[in-house]
Amino acid sequence: MTVYSASEAIWPALERTYSYLFRAFKWETFLKLATVATISEGFIVSFRYSVPNAFPLDIDTAALKAFLLAPAFLPVTILGAIAIFLFGVYCVYLVTRVRFGLVHCLIHQTRELRTASKLYSDEAERFFTASTLIWLAFLVLAVLVFVAFVIAGYVVIASPTPEGKLDPGNFLILFFPCIAIVFAFTLAVCAAQVVLNDFILPHMAIEGAPFSKAWAEVRARIKANRETFLSFFILRLAMPLLAGLILGFLAWVLELIVFGILGMSAAGFIAMLDGTTGFRAYALTAIEWLFLPLGLGVGLVIAVSFGGPLGVFMRSYALFFYGGHYKALGNLLNPPAPQSAPSASQSVAIERIAKVP
Numbered sequence: 001m002t003v004y005s006a007s008e009a010i011w012p013a014l015e016r017t018y019s020y021l022f023r024a025f026k027w028e029t030f031l032k033l034a035t036v037a038t039i040s041e042g043f044i045v046s047f048r049y050s051v052p053n054a055f056p057l058d059i060d061t062a063a064l065k066a067f068l069l070a071p072a073f074l075p076v077t078i079l080g081a082i083a084i085f086l087f088g089v090y091c092v093y094l095v096t097r098v099r100f101g102l103v104h105c106l107i108h109q110t111r112e113l114r115t116a117s118k119l120y121s122d123e124a125e126r127f128f129t130a131s132t133l134i135w136l137a138f139l140v141l142a143v144l145v146f147v148a149f150v151i152a153g154y155v156v157i158a159s160p161t162p163e164g165k166l167d168p169g170n171f172l173i174l175f176f177p178c179i180a181i182v183f184a185f186t187l188a189v190c191a192a193q194v195v196l197n198d199f200i201l202p203h204m205a206i207e208g209a210p211f212s213k214a215w216a217e218v219r220a221r222i223k224a225n226r227e228t229f230l231s232f233f234i235l236r237l238a239m240p241l242l243a244g245l246i247l248g249f250l251a252w253v254l255e256l257i258v259f260g261i262l263g264m265s266a267a268g269f270i271a272m273l274d275g276t277t278g279f280r281a282y283a284l285t286a287i288e289w290l291f292l293p294l295g296l297g298v299g300l301v302i303a304v305s306f307g308g309p310l311g312v313f314m315r316s317y318a319l320f321f322y323g324g325h326y327k328a329l330g331n332l333l334n335p336p337a338p339q340s341a342p343s344a345s346q347s348v349a350i351e352r353i354a355k356v357p
Helices: 010-020 027-041 060-070 074-108 112-119 121-160 166-206 211-224 224-275 280-322 327-333 343-356
Strands: none
Touching: 010 027, 010 074, 010 280, 027 074, 027 112, 027 280, 074 112, 074 121, 074 166, 074 280, 074 327, 121 166, 121 211, 166 211, 166 224, 166 280, 166 327, 211 224, 224 280, 280 327
């Protein structure tokens, strides 16, 4: 396996992305793979689309809040909130399994995502449990940082100048450390995300290693190649931002065109049928409701068509980079050429060498 630097791993990742998504191109296969990559990697292009009068209901949020928090209905609200939370946790676990399946498919160049995801149910569960504990620790840390900010804000407000104004000295003394803390916390979260999904996950997927052993292996490799991994971390954060800006702009232009056509079509039907009664009024309502899922469907297709290739590229980029430091992964990405059998003369020479005392 070739040992790629952080920049050298970009080209093989591009080649793998092209071969995986666009070689023998079929729209249904592409959309399936792009959707999975978008969900797994979290790269999605947002869009906004609306149809006038599609939702004629006027919801009174104040009345709804009072109803949900009423003493008679509060137990149901609490149970509903718990159910929603557990459903969200289960969705995160499913995303973890999908990510294992995507890694398997990219390594072995297969498109059987459902079958691949089923292969790693135990590994995904262990990885999900360990990741949850790590993110809970970050949540506790975030709460402590927030409390520190509140205390710092109180100190600034409670220490005014003799004129009763905000003391700029106290403000600046506390402002810059707070910014540094936020920056360090953000970097720590990003580093944890990269280490978990780019380095630890391959060990658990290929070897079935426990989380602690996988982390020990990763830590030893990072310690031996600090500069190389630092370069990878910088590019790993910078490339999605740059690519996201470019792809987001292209998607925005495309959405302007597509949603503009849909909006003009909907406006034409509404202008033609507005104010009518009987069958034409029902037809107008049906057309308004038809354009809503049509626009949502088109928006989702655009979102995954741009977010999916970026997700596949970034996952491939991480695999090719780490494959140069993790032999088992590297051999799967680029299998070594089979050694040819020795010739007759070579066999005789080997036998003679073996007989020498």
